[in-house]
Amino acid sequence: MLPSSVIIALAAGVAIIALLFLGAGVLSGNTVGRVVLLVGLLALPLLLSVANFSYGVHESSRTHFCLSCHEMKDHGKSLFVDSKQALAAFHYQNRLVDRETVCYSCHKDYAMFGDVRAKLNGLRHVWAHYVAGIPKKIELYQPYRNSNCLHCHDDARSFVEGVAHKPVLAALTSGSMSCLACHRIAHDLAKVEAGDFWQAR
Amino acid sequence: MTRKIRRAAVVGGAGLCVQLAAALHWTPATFIVSAVVGAPLVIAGAVMFLAAVWRNMKEKGAV
Numbered sequence: 170m171l172p173s174s175v176i177i178a179l180a181a182g183v184a185i186i187a188l189l190f191l192g193a194g195v196l197s198g199n200t201v202g203r204v205v206l207l208v209g210l211l212a213l214p215l216l217l218s219v220a221n222f223s224y225g226v227h228e229s230s231r232t233h234f235c236l237s238c239h240e241m242k243d244h245g246k247s248l249f250v251d252s253k254q255a256l257a258a259f260h261y262q263n264r265l266v267d268r269e270t271v272c273y274s275c276h277k278d279y280a281m282f283g284d285v286r287a288k289l290n291g292l293r294h295v296w297a298h299y300v301a302g303i304p305k306k307i308e309l310y311q312p313y314r315n316s317n318c319l320h321c322h323d324d325a326r327s328f329v330e331g332v333a334h335k336p337v338l339a340a341l342t343s344g345s346m347s348c349l350a351c352h353r354i355a356h357d358l359a360k361v362e363a364g365d366f367w368q369a370r
Numbered sequence: 371m372t373r374k375i376r377r378a379a380v381v382g383g384a385g386l387c388v389q390l391a392a393a394l395h396w397t398p399a400t401f402i403v404s405a406v407v408g409a410p411l412v413i414a415g416a417v418m419f420l421a422a423v424w425r426n427m428k429e430k431g432a433v
Contacts, residue, residue, distance in 0.1 A: 170393070170394055170395070170396050171393040171394075171396050175393050176390065176393050176394060179386055179389055179390040179393055180390060182386045183383055183386045183387055183390060186379050186382055186383040186386065187379075187383065189379055190376050190379040190380065190383065193372050193375045193376050193379065194372045197371055197372055197375060206375060206419075207423075210375065210378060210379055210382060210415065210416070210419045211416050211419055211420065214382045214383075214385065214386055214412045214415060214416065215412060215413070215416055217386060217389075217412075218385065218386070218389065218408070218409045218412045218413075221389050221393065221404065221408075221409075222404070222405055222409055225401050225404060225405065228396070228401075229398070229401060234398065237397055237398065238398065291398070292402070294398070295398050295399060295402060298398070298399075299399060
């Protein structure tokens with residue numbers, strides 16, 4: 170459920186339109202009434218729809234939204250596994266990304282129109298969930314891009330001065346070597362299956 | 371004029387009702403229904419209202 174403020178605003182909009190429906194005969198007969206009709210039947214519903222849609226887009230970037238489909242449950246649980254090698258768990262548990270938008274932070278493309286591309290991918294997820302069928306193994310549509318990691322790590326001292334990073338810095342920046350070549354585990358699903366969770370201790 | 375305005379109100383109101391229902395049961399699917407069904411209904415209602423006003427103004431020779 171969306172926050173009560175959104176629901177109250179939409180319910181008020183419906184109530185106002187219902188009142189205008191009943192009073193349309195009287196209101197259309199005078200100037201003030203026509204202005205009321207213009208605001209109530211044109212501006213108000215459009216404004217409410219734009220606000221509701223933009224709020225919905227914002228909400229769709231949140232972790233609980235991504236994990237609301239059952240096939241993503243294990244990926245959600247993988248945020249809590251007891252592993253310093255698993256990227257998702259390490260970033261989540263150490264608050265390296267905002268926990269409210271943890272999926273979106275790492276899986277969104279930071280290039281131009283990255284948000285739009287992420288939302289279109291989301292539509293593909295919904296299509297797979299309801300129509301095409303959920304694949305046995307959940308995989309990315311394309312190889313994970315270094316630019317997603319470098320968006321945060323690019324000029325971070327720990328990254329630039331890291332002993333392992335120094336010799337391959339140029340290759341990582343150009344994308345000729347994937348960050349995942351060394352950081353192999355993104356979501357540790359084996360530990361999820363084994364029930365090895367950090368917060369369980 | 372009044373009948374056409376009422377028709378526009380019904381269509382726009384239906385759009386808001388769809389969005390309200392989606393907001394009450396918020397899932398990826400209902401968000402898409404809200405955007406694909408609810409919002410276009412509201413736009414259709416607004417267009418119908420504008421068309422009714424335009425026709426009325428034309429009949430009265432205001433435009």
